[in-house]
Amino acid sequence: MKKSSPKFILNYCIFLIALGITGCGEKTSEKTPAPKPPLKAESHSPAPLAEATQEPVVVTEKTRKTYQWYCAQCHGIQGKGDGINAKFLTVPPRNHTKAKYLETRTDEQFFEAIKFGGLSVGRAPCMPAWGNTLSDSTIHELVRYIRELCQCEAL
Amino acid sequence: MKSFLYILMGGWFLCSPILSHASLIQEKECSECHRVSKDDTEKSGPDLFYSGNKFQASWLKQYLQNPITIRSAGSTGDPDFLKGIQANSQKHPAVSKKDAEQITKELMALTLYDLPEEVNLLEPLTKGLKAKIKYQFERTFSCISCHQSLNLAGKVRGGISGPSLVNAGNRLQARWAASWLKSPKTFSNKSRMPVYKMEDEERLQLTQFLMTMKNENKR
Numbered sequence: 612m613k614k615s616s617p618k619f620i621l622n623y624c625i626f627l628i629a630l631g632i633t634g635c636g637e638k639t640s641e642k643t644p645a646p647k648p649p650l651k652a653e654s655h656s657p658a659p660l661a662e663a664t665q666e667p668v669v670v671t672e673k674t675r676k677t678y679q680w681y682c683a684q685c686h687g688i689q690g691k692g693d694g695i696n697a698k699f700l701t702v703p704p705r706n707h708t709k710a711k712y713l714e715t716r717t718d719e720q721f722f723e724a725i726k727f728g729g730l731s732v733g734r735a736p737c738m739p740a741w742g743n744t745l746s747d748s749t750i751h752e753l754v755r756y757i758r759e760l761c762q763c764e765a766l
Numbered sequence: 767m768k769s770f771l772y773i774l775m776g777g778w779f780l781c782s783p784i785l786s787h788a789s790l791i792q793e794k795e796c797s798e799c800h801r802v803s804k805d806d807t808e809k810s811g812p813d814l815f816y817s818g819n820k821f822q823a824s825w826l827k828q829y830l831q832n833p834i835t836i837r838s839a840g841s842t843g844d845p846d847f848l849k850g851i852q853a854n855s856q857k858h859p860a861v862s863k864k865d866a867e868q869i870t871k872e873l874m875a876l877t878l879y880d881l882p883e884e885v886n887l888l889e890p891l892t893k894g895l896k897a898k899i900k901y902q903f904e905r906t907f908s909c910i911s912c913h914q915s916l917n918l919a920g921k922v923r924g925g926i927s928g929p930s931l932v933n934a935g936n937r938l939q940a941r942w943a944a945s946w947l948k949s950p951k952t953f954s955n956k957s958r959m960p961v962y963k964m965e966d967e968e969r970l971q972l973t974q975f976l977m978t979m980k981n982e983n984k985r
Contacts, residue, residue: 679848696912696926704908728908
């Protein structure tokens with residue numbers, strides 16, 4: 612049997628990689644499936660639950676402003692998933708006012724999604740990691756704020 | 767002592783023509799919308815006090831004569847920024863070719879400090895590497911969620927809350943883009959972009975990728 616040439620194998624690999632690359636801005640006619648949960652990076656530390664349990668996290672005016680400054684670009688002023696970037700993304704930003712999905716997620720999953728990005732919790736790569744921008748306590752407050760917006764808690 | 771005075775006077779005579787032109791930025795009231803000095807109060811338009819680090823002179827000259835939209839949703843500091851494209855449709859005023867040349871000269875003199883010249887910044891990317899960085903641009907760092915950019919087929923894709931990167935390769939200096947990715951707070955505290963911690967190699971490759979985005983590559 613004829614052996615496959617290295618060039619053919621290389622081309623085949625490139626083809627496979629190309630299939631896998633579909634960015635947030637690439638509009639495709641088919642609905643993009645949710646990406647599979649990636650392996651967690653070693654640097655990921657578990658969400659500091661202790662902090663959350665020691666003192667109740669309070670949503671302040673500063674929390675709302677932080678949401679408006681960073682999150683509302685995609686998630687919208689009222690958190691309805693209709694920010695100015697929304698229509699340019701393949702995977703629509705999460706509507707934070709809808710409880711149906713959000714109540715199936717834990718606060719820790721919210722925390723990880725914000726801190727390490729969407730891919731870290733098996734969701735869309737459009738959501739960047741905010742862990743170098745926002746402190747853990749700010750992220751905990753944002754989690755609380757999202758719970759306020761959806762008027763829901765984890766089931 | 768006398769010779770020292772002559773030197774001083776000579777210096778003044780030499781500098782006076784420069785000084786007499788140095789006010790076009792003021793004359794055109796650029797500082798109404800832009801910070802032209804780091805000590806200025808917050809303004810709605812993009813900061814210009816590090817223009818000499820950030821922009822390519824040829825692009826500035828062209829832009830000032832024929833302004834195009836870089837931020838479709840307006841500047842991040844605009845009160846209506848989050849309301850979308852229509853809310854911030856104010857167009858940048860255009861100036862004559864002569865004025866554009868003078869303003870460019872003045873803007874290019876505004877620098878923060880000498881940015882580091884990083885190794886291999888402008889080496890061409892191989893096709894494979896370009897595909898890898900495109901992947902990072904879209905999926906690892908999610909840049910495309912907020913920035914319009916060119917995909918590998920030369921099509922414009924991406925969000926609009928950040929400045930368009932479609933012509934980044936003609937607009938920005940590579941050194942500045944690399945420095946911004948490393949330490950955006952050095953330049954601005956009002957950015958809505960996440961801060962990234964990337965390996966130097968990764969950061970420089972991403973910069974190289976940005977510099978490949980040019981209007982002439984659009985299809």
